[in-house]
Structures are given as C-alpha cells and as structure tokens.
Amino acid sequence: MKSFTEWHNDDEVNEALSISQRRAVGRRMKRMKTRIARGKKIKQRRMADRTQLQKRASLMARNILTKKLSGGKQKADLNVAQKIAVAKKLEGKKNAIRTLVRKLMPRVKKAERERLNKFRSKSSDN
Numbered sequence: 001m002k003s004f005t006e007w008h009n010d011d012e013v014n015e016a017l018s019i020s021q022r023r024a025v026g027r028r029m030k031r032m033k034t035r036i037a038r039g040k041k042i043k044q045r046r047m048a049d050r051t052q053l054q055k056r057a058s059l060m061a062r063n064i065l066t067k068k069l070s071g072g073k074q075k076a077d078l079n080v081a082q083k084i085a086v087a088k089k090l091e092g093k094k095n096a097i098r099t100l101v102r103k104l105m106p107r108v109k110k111a112e113r114e115r116l117n118k119f120r121s122k123s124s125d126n
Contacts, residue, residue, distance in 0.1 A: 005055075013075075016087040016088050016091060017084075017087075018084075022080065030120075044119060045057055046090075047113075047116055048112050053105065053108050053109060053112060054101060054105070056108050057099050057101045057108045058097065060104050060108065061096075061100035061101050061104060062090060062097060063075060064100060065090055065093060065096065065100070066086050066090065069086050069089050070082065119120045
C-alpha cells in the first residue's frame with residue numbers, strides 16, 4: 001500500500017471510480033472545502049510550480065480526449081455510466097495524453113503568467 005505522500009505525488013490520474021467511490025469522494029471534498037479555499041487563497045499569490053502546471057495540462061488533455069470520445073459533449077453533460085465508460089477508454093490512451101500534455105504546456109504556462117499579472121495588477125490598484 002502506498003503512503004500518503006507517494007499517493008499524493010503520483011502523476012497518474014486513476015479516474016475510473018465506481019458510483020459509491022464517487023459519492024465518498026464528494027463527501028470528503030465537502031468536508032475539506034474550507035481548507036481547500038484557504039489554500040487556494042494563499043497559493044493564488046504565487047506562480048504555480050512545474051508539477052502543478054503539468055497537472056493542469058494533463059487535466060486539459062483528458063478533457064479534450066473526453067470530449068472527442070463522448071461525441072462532442074462536455075464531461076459535465078455526461079451521466080455517471082458514460083463518465084465511467086469514457087474513463088476506461090482513457091486508461092488505454094496514456095501515450096496520447098502524454099503527447100497532448102507536452103503540446104499544451106506552453107499554453108498553460110502563458111495562461112498562468114497572464115493570471116498572475118492580472119492578479120498582481122488588481123491587488124496593486126487597491
């Protein structure tokens with residue numbers, strides 16, 4: 001069994017969850033919402049590190065492939081069974097996700113720089 005730090009630092013996203021696992025994740029996130037909000041507020045002042053940017057690019061890549069596999073529908077518009085089916089298909093496309101991440105990284109970095117400049121200019125106006 002992996003320790004928490006090994007699990008937390010694991011780059012793979014294992015998205016194929018059962019319905020009960022999805023509900024458990026939802027309950028856990030509801031409990032942690034204030035901690036998450038406080039952490040976001042602190043971290044929004046700093047540039048995201050490389051691993052965080054890679055996670056964002058990976059999420060973007062997964063969303064792009066999800067949209068392709070679901071016939072142009074957004075992930076939010078799919079029901080749970082469809083999400084599970086798409087997640088299983090995505091597990092076989094790890095190489096495609098990796099190449100998409102590499103292509104998306106410049107766009108993610110640029111978006112992060114723009115976000116940081118916008119935040120800093122907004123905070124200096126106040």
